[in-house]
Amino acid sequence: MYPFIGRRLLSTIPVLLVVAVLVFLMLRLTPGDPAAILAGDAASTEQIAAIRASLGLDRSILVQFGIWASNLLQGDFGSSYFYKMKVSQLIGQRLEPTLALATLTILIAVLVSVPLGVIAAWRFGGWFDRALMGFSVMGFSVPVFVLAYLLIWVLSLKLGWFPVQGYKRLADGFWPFLHHLILPAITLSVIYIALIARVTRAAVLEALGEDYIRTARAKGLPEARVLVRHALANAAVPIATVIGIGIALLIGGVVVTESVYAIPGLGRLTVDAVLARDFPTIQAVILLFSFAYVLINLLVDLSYVVFDPRIRY
């Protein structure tokens, strides 16, 4: 087990290296000069050149990459061009909302979608099953921001259950924090629910066709126990896998959701940084998101051991 974890952790290094190089090249080889944007419209060519030199953008790409990479290995993400502070500090400020939103979303999504998928598989072909599959296709197709405004319109403006926008830090008290976060999390969880429910249904359906289910029913186990302990337990591996894959969807959704609900998180930071050509921040945020994605999928791989004792690393 531990050698496997070590090997897998090592194998993420080349992937992240490729990400780092790709993002770096993408930013440097495209038009759009951060110095010109920072200097503003009225700046002279000399002023722009001076800013460029102070940011180190006048050096060759190879030297720039070398400086950035060696700083990165020492845990230094560099300084933001735009916010005039360390990128690590900036990310630290924006981490809480995004982390909270993502956690709550995953929680809601798993708690809702897995039971739905199990029931749909149990009543395969019935009205519930068909309704869920219909919902699932809808969930994939309705864009996050359309759904967000629909929910704000109904739940916040008409019914007044939730605040329209904004974010309260956890330090401001747990209830206001949760109250502001629930609507964004529901919005974001819909596509995730659609995805997990679909896979849960397919996996449980396959498990229900196995002989041990017939045996379990034959020995008189209650149906709920058959479904949970026998069918769902054997369907856990694909479900865990799709939760891991869905993290990519989730990260994309976070960017949009934070923008609609005015949550000052990493997603908003990404869009703002991109618009301001804030290279160090963009590089750090993308590297961070990619690392989170790779790491979560590593955890998913490891969770197989828990769900399926036959799997050993």
Added chain:
Amino acid sequence: MDLQTLSVESANIARREGAWQRVRRNLSVRIGGVALAFLVLVAIAAPLLGTVDPSLFDAGSRDLRPGQGGEIMTLDGELLKHKFVMGSDSFGRDIYSRVIYGARVSLLVGICTALLALAFGIVFGLCSGYLRWLDGPLMRVMDGLMAIPAILLAIVLVAMWRASILTVVLAIAITEIPRVTRLVRSLVLSIREEPYVEAAISLGTPTWKIMFGHILPNCVAPLLVQGTYICAAAILVEAILSFLGVGLPPDIPTWGNIMAEGRVQFMAYPHNLFFPGVFLAVAVLAVNILGDGLRDTLDPKMAKRV
């Protein structure tokens, strides 16, 4: 009984129906296909559907509710009476015209992205699956690309280039190429072991001919399915990019742009968001349903998995 009744010719009574017939009979394909065809028709016939030039605006007809009448100034300075079926935005532009013309951009982006991603994915996937020395380096780059969440990658790419339909298509295609490459590669790895490929190799068929003439035709069905999903995803991502303000310039009427402008006044005039949102959702839904139908009929192995 003479031998004639037992002949091979009489056995074709129970002929297996072809893939195309199965596709045409599938309900999802029909619903999705009809809805999509309708949208394509609307997009093509946009000037004939009672629309005005989507860039026209009139200060006198700002923020009209759906169904209200008003006036709009043409480019020649002529004042037209116009009924704002879907209302107007804060510049006094006709939402209906913008939504209808927006269908052109969305469908164009969706289809072009799918074609581009498929083309590159096929070439990379064939090379990676068949030319083993290329496999390692190529797939490492693809792994790296896949590790970056698609929307983030698209946002960065588009924002760095000057946003135009071409760069938006290119950016979204780049996020989809790794997935197509993986799909083609996995298909090639199983197809290359088939006897007919071995036979072709033993006959001295050139490698490129084996790749494109023998292996590629057997990947068509899964690629067609994948293509529709890419099309749906591209329409969505384009709208998201425009909505976030990093996509196509605001003067190009796209569903995302209309919504981006409408969001400021969302509380007072929700119709600015409602109509483009509905069109966007219906378009994506139609393509997704079509894809599901194609998957069920053309690619039974994949259908079983999800």
